[in-house]
Amino acid sequence: MATDSFPDPFAFGDEIGPSKIVYLQTPSVGLRAIVVIDNVAAGPAIGGARMAPDVSVNECFRLARAMTLKNAACGLRHGGAKSVIFADPLMPRAEKEQLIRAFANAIAPLHEYIPGPDMGTDETAMGWIHDEIGRAVGLPAEMGGIPLDFIGATGFGVAISAAVAAPFVGLSLQGARVVVQGFGAVGEHASRYLEKRGARLVGVADIAGAIVDADGLNIEALAQLKRAGKSVSEYRGGRVISNESLVAVPCDIWIPAARPDALRADNVARLDCRLVVQGANVPATREAELIMFERGVVSVPDFIANAGGVVAAAVEYAGGSIPAAFAEIEEKIGLNTRMTLERAREAGAPPVDAATKLATSRLRRMMELRRWRV
Numbered sequence: 001m002a003t004d005s006f007p008d009p010f011a012f013g014d015e016i017g018p019s020k021i022v023y024l025q026t027p028s029v030g031l032r033a034i035v036v037i038d039n040v041a042a043g044p045a046i047g048g049a050r051m052a053p054d055v056s057v058n059e060c061f062r063l064a065r066a067m068t069l070k071n072a073a074c075g076l077r078h079g080g081a082k083s084v085i086f087a088d089p090l091m092p093r094a095e096k097e098q099l100i101r102a103f104a105n106a107i108a109p110l111h112e113y114i115p116g117p118d119m120g121t122d123e124t125a126m127g128w129i130h131d132e133i134g135r136a137v138g139l140p141a142e143m144g145g146i147p148l149d150f151i152g153a154t155g156f157g158v159a160i161s162a163a164v165a166a167p168f169v170g171l172s173l174q175g176a177r178v179v180v181q182g183f184g185a186v187g188e189h190a191s192r193y194l195e196k197r198g199a200r201l202v203g204v205a206d207i208a209g210a211i212v213d214a215d216g217l218n219i220e221a222l223a224q225l226k227r228a229g230k231s232v233s234e235y236r237g238g239r240v241i242s243n244e245s246l247v248a249v250p251c252d253i254w255i256p257a258a259r260p261d262a263l264r265a266d267n268v269a270r271l272d273c274r275l276v277v278q279g280a281n282v283p284a285t286r287e288a289e290l291i292m293f294e295r296g297v298v299s300v301p302d303f304i305a306n307a308g309g310v311v312a313a314a315v316e317y318a319g320g321s322i323p324a325a326f327a328e329i330e331e332k333i334g335l336n337t338r339m340t341l342e343r344a345r346e347a348g349a350p351p352v353d354a355a356t357k358l359a360t361s362r363l364r365r366m367m368e369l370r371r372w373r374v
């Protein structure tokens with residue numbers, strides 16, 4: 001099937017999905033995009049629409065699968081999907097609007113796909129998509145949306161997950177040292193919510209650099225740098241280190257909140273922490289998960305820890321409020337983190353395996369009830 005220039009569309013399949021891989025092109029506006037709808041047994045699939053120049057089909061599929069598992073683990077009435085618009089997210093606004101509106105029209109026939117904000121897109125972009133096709137989540141508040149990144153839905157969930165996981169490694173959040181890779185919507189809010197629970201941010205990185213201070217970094221000062229378009233590495237005080245060294249910064253909780261595959265076989269042994277709480281999607285390779293397990297580092301998988309955004313999106317889609325979203329996130333992520341770590345402990349298995357079992361058994365039950373819309 002595959003040729004040198006076109007990936008084999010069936011290379012990614014298993015009994016769960018994907019149900020569709022759709023390539024979209026609108027040459028007149030330079031739109032090139034891909035949508036992977038992984039599984040819709042639970043209902044129409046929610047998944048981020050990412051704008052990036054460099055995401056492979058395989059990565060898009062892995063991200064879609066993570067959404068399937070995340071939505072199933074949380075008992076949402078939504079399947080999992082992901083889309084990528086191949087473009088530079090920093091392009092001029094007018095061009096970006098045109099491209100996103102073209103994308104909206106291209107996905108109009110894909111009724112089982114509900115896009116949400118992701119890296120390179122935001123609530124304004126979801127407003128444009130909704131304006132075109134009446135279907136998107138993570139809308140601006142003025143349109144009845146729950147502004148996921150503004151309220152820090154995912155970061156809040158990561159902090160809840162960390163709070164529930166901490167006792168499993170004999171840790172209290174009071175005084176816990178936290179390192180966060182990525183200071184965007186997820187990383188900043190996770191840092192803030194963890195600080196509210198007594199933790200101390202001792203290291204942080206963005207794409208341009210990293211900074212550490214064992215006495216604690218001032219999160220508001222970091223946020224100000226970010227708002228000014230600067231890097232966290234321009235922080236006054238602390239010590240600048242390389243991005244690659246962040247993995248080895250001594251801490252209690254290490255939070256990946258940037259790109260996939262941040263933890264790999266070649267760097268994961270450098271971790272000097274007890275707990276990893278995955279804020280980013282697919283931030284650890286399978287090999288890295290196994291090495292963490294062997295070394296006694298407890299790792300809460302992405303689809304358990306970072307479900308806050310999609311839980312809030314589902315609440316929004318059902319017409320719910322911001323307080324309802326926070327309550328659902330706390331309940332669902334707290335419960336799932338506890339169940340995952342308890343089952344992993346009982347089975348003597350890595351948490352990612354226990355969590356996958358938890359999510360897939362829920363998914364299979366839903367798939368049994370469908371005829372062939374899986």
Ligand code: NAD
Nearest residue numbers: 154182183184185186205206207257258279280281306309
């Ligand atoms: P964002 O674009 O707001 O922030 C990303 C941050 O990561 C930025 O600070 C960027 O500079 C930094 N970064 C990028 N590459 C880096 C690198 N190589 N080293 C260090 N830092 C790097 O994105 P976000 O919304 O915070 O999302 C971050 C991750 O979390 C992504 O994997 C995303 O898919 C995932 N996620 C986001 C949400 C959400 O609600 N926003 C929900 C679930 C999962």
